[in-house]
Amino acid sequence: MARWDPNARERLIRAAVELFAEQGYEATTINEIAQRAGGLTKTTFFRHFSDKREVLFAGQEIHSRIMSEAIAEAPESATPLEMVKSALDALASSFPQERREVGRKLRTVVVNTPELRERSASKRAAHTAATAEALRSRGVSQLGAEIAAELGTRAFYTAFERWTTSPGTKTLAEHAHEVFLELKAALAVLE
Amino acid sequence: MARWDPNARERLIRAAVELFAEQGYEATTINEIAQRAGGLTKTTFFRHFSDKREVLFAGQEIHSRIMSEAIAEAPESATPLEMVKSALDALASSFPQERREVGRKLRTVVVNTPELRERSASKRAAHTAATAEALRSRGVSQLGAEIAAELGTRAFYTAFERWTTSPGTKTLAEHAHEVFLELKAALAVLE
């Protein structure tokens, strides 16, 4: 795996995750990452990722696309919450069990690094906005779309946290289903 | 207003807001800010703010405190949404009309700068978490508290946006009241 091998992007991601897990995010230099990814350099890193944080969140727009498409394809008669539910199922189902270990590592690093928590919050907000936009083009009102989207996002993140931190062998989709039900129950008790 | 005058912190904030509004955030250097704030230096800036973004968000923990206290003091019989409502009123009422112009400027800069949008999202998440925590210590369930807190935060931010961008002379508290009602109405149509 040397300089001119293909998949530099994937190698960079892998190297970054490894180094962050070993030494922590702040203690790891971009040069280090590039070096471990087959003797690359800082410049190449920045050709693939806009900044140091992004290497851990790259490709996350796919999640928004999955949810948006599921919402667009939901049956005519679906309520906003039903659209969100099918979007949530679609997204959660796209995570194979094998990714659980990586997810766990990822989550640990992010949770322990303010800089990454910040980026995570930002991504989460963007994802919520994209979902709300998809709901709006299905005719849902602005505020209604925002609330429903927020519920979906919250369900996903909560499910992801349980998936990566709880001992069982449940699927992410199963967790998501559960959380969604709990969320709807909690909704009923609010007032 | 020279080097050893008091209120360096306030002078730094004022200088930063001015410069960001004039030249944009990225085009403004920390040395510039410190210089305009009465011949100060970078070091002094960092003694008052942990990083360049923070100068625009400093003192925002107060908002969380206001909401938390209102929730703690809500009547025994209050539902979660009623607690959030009184917290929202308390927070919105703490913004005098005079701050509207500053708020408008602030918002413009933040909206046009990715780096600041990110910090804003992070602050918003922290605020939501603090509110949820306050609700939980009033006995609300974890997920219920998170949803209710999210609704309150969303109401506040939406109200703030309307306050700073709409032409009328309505108070922030009035906007917040309206948004809260709309939010509850939207909630009912979700499923």
Added chain:
DNA sequence: ATAGTGATGTGACTTGGTAACGTCACCGTA
């Protein structure tokens, strides 16, 4: 062979952010 193309490297630069150490104003006390 050669020319083009895309991925990579080099080197120099700006700026955010940190740290060690020195300096100035002010205040209380002897």
Added chain:
DNA sequence: TACGGTGACGTTACCAAGTCACATCACTAT
């Protein structure tokens, strides 16, 4: 009046993130 202490501030030097212009390498097609 002199003295010492204490914050707030400055100086200097440094590191790493991020940008840019320009050079180089591998590969492919003509």
